[in-house]
Amino acid sequence: MNYYTRIKTELINNEVYKKAKDYSKNKSDLKTYYNVGRILSEAGKRYGEGIIKKYSEKLTNELGKKYNERTLRRFRQFFELSCNEKWSTVSTELTWSHYVEILSLKDVNAINYYVDISEKYNLSVRQLRIKVKNKEYERLDEKTKEKLIKKEENKVEDFIKNPILIKNSFNTSNISEKMLKYLILENLDNFLEELGSGFTYIKNEFKIKIGNRYNYIDLLLYNINFNCYVVVELKVTELKKEHIGQIDAYMNYIDKNLKQSNQNSTIGIIICKKDNVFIMKYVTNQNIFDREYELV
Numbered sequence: 001m002n003y004y005t006r007i008k009t010e011l012i013n014n015e016v017y018k019k020a021k022d023y024s025k026n027k028s029d030l031k032t033y034y035n036v037g038r039i040l041s042e043a044g045k046r047y048g049e050g051i052i053k054k055y056s057e058k059l060t061n062e063l064g065k066k067y068n069e070r071t072l073r074r075f076r077q078f079f080e081l082s083c084n085e086k087w088s089t090v091s092t093e094l095t096w097s098h099y100v101e102i103l104s105l106k107d108v109n110a111i112n113y114y115v116d117i118s119e120k121y122n123l124s125v126r127q128l129r130i131k132v133k134n135k136e137y138e139r140l141d142e143k144t145k146e147k148l149i150k151k152e153e154n155k156v157e158d159f160i161k162n163p164i165l166i167k168n169s170f171n172t173s174n175i176s177e178k179m180l181k182y183l184i185l186e187n188l189d190n191f192l193e194e195l196g197s198g199f200t201y202i203k204n205e206f207k208i209k210i211g212n213r214y215n216y217i218d219l220l221l222y223n224i225n226f227n228c229y230v231v232v233e234l235k236v237t238e239l240k241k242e243h244i245g246q247i248d249a250y251m252n253y254i255d256k257n258l259k260q261s262n263q264n265s266t267i268g269i270i271i272c273k274k275d276n277v278f279i280m281k282y283v284t285n286q287n288i289f290d291r292e293y294e295l296v
Contacts, residue, residue, distance in 0.1 A: 003043040004055055010036050011063060029096045037079025040072060052076070077103050081111065088112050097125045101132055109149055110137040121197075134165055156226040156267055157289045159196030164271060166191065168295035177234050180271075180293070181218060184234075195269070198225030208253050217250050228264040229254045232271065239276040239290050248285055 014032035018025035043051050056069035078099060081087055086108045094115065102114045114137065118128050137145075139161040147154055167187045170179060184191045185204060192199040199221050206220040219232035231254060233247045247268040254266045267287040275290050 003039055003046075003051075004058060006039050007036050007055060008059065008062065010039070011059070011067065026095050027092045030090055030092060030099075033075045033096060034079055034082060034090070036072070037075040037077070037082075040076040041079055044076070074100060074103055081108070084108050086112075088115065091115055091119050093119045095125070098123075098128055101125060101128050105132070107137075109145065113137045113140075113148060136161060139163065156196070156198075156223050156228065156230075157269075160269065160289060160291055161194050161196075163292040163294040164191070164194045165296045166194075166293050173295055175236060175295070177218070177236050180234050180236055183295075184219070192221075195221075195230075198223045199230065200224060202229075208250065208257075210249060210253060215250065220254075223267075226264060227262075229258060229266040231266060231268045233268070235270060235272040237272065238274040239270060239272045239279055241279050243270055243272070244279065244283055244285075244288060247288060251285070251287065 010032050014028050017028050021028075040052060040055070043055070052072050053069050056067060056072050059067035059072075081103070082090060098115075098118055102111050105111050105114075114128060114132060117123065117131070123131070140148075140159065141162065144154070144158040146152075147158065166180070166183050167190060168175075168183060169186065170183070175183075181204060188201055192201065200223070202220040202222055204219050206217040208215050208217060217231055218234045221230040221232060222228070223230055231247055231250045233243065233250070235243055247270055251266045251268045259266060265287055267289070268285075270288070270290045271293050272290060273292065275292050280290055
């Protein structure tokens with residue numbers, strides 16, 4: 001049986017199978033497209049790159065437009081990705097449409113990341129597309145990426161993106177801290193996702209009393225996964241040393257007045273217009289983290 005006939009047979013059998021057994025059509029799709037990709041890879045090595053275009057024209061005429069040249073190239077790419085030793089495995093929890101969203105990525109570690117979170121959080125194709133478009137993996141810290149590759153245990157701060165993308169409904173980029181807080185609260189779910197997983201909202205302008213003065217924490221959150229309070233302070237300027245002292249005091253207050261004995265120490269996140277590596281270099285509290293924000 002020649003290459004083209006094998007490909008056509010695979011595709012026809014898959015269409016028949018899906019009509020007969022709708023409940024497992026996704027698994028059938030992935031298996032079929034893997035097999036077709038393998039055959040295309042073999043044919044390409046024998047006849048050259050132009051064979052894909054030739055096969056796509058014949059398949060389009062005989063089976064329909066959905067088997068065009070672009071689709072066949074994706075099948076081959078899917079197979080070649082599966083052969084990459086760095087790739088985890090094909091997840092049958094995801095549909096072919098999910099894989100189409102990530103096949104264009106060059107970094108196999110990024111592909112692994114998007115496959116994992118799609119499976120873990122049951123992401124729709126649209127949700128996955130947004131995360132890929134926003135370069136969620138690329139905005140992770142390099143240490144976090146290394147942990148993911150080595151499958152090491154993660155910490156609460158590992159998945160806080162940098163920069164944090166904040167949807168901007170104002171007609172200006174020159175905003176105040178009050179405006180920044182409004183934008184965050186306006187799209188709170190998106191903001192919490194930018195921080196990572198397990199973050200829940202408690203209150204904004206959380207009132208505390210230090211000495212004889214009342215202070216207000218911009219955002220008080222809680223992370224369910226890591227069992228700790230999270231203090232978030234917003235700054236529309238470059239990070240300054242006094243910002244560190246401020247959030248440190250707020251974190252200490254939460255630890256002494258709200259934290260229970262079975263809970264972990266409070267962490268602090270300063271979201272600022274521009275970071276300052278020189279200041280962070282001398283911060284002794286290992287639970288304080290800075291991240292830049294970007295209005296989109």
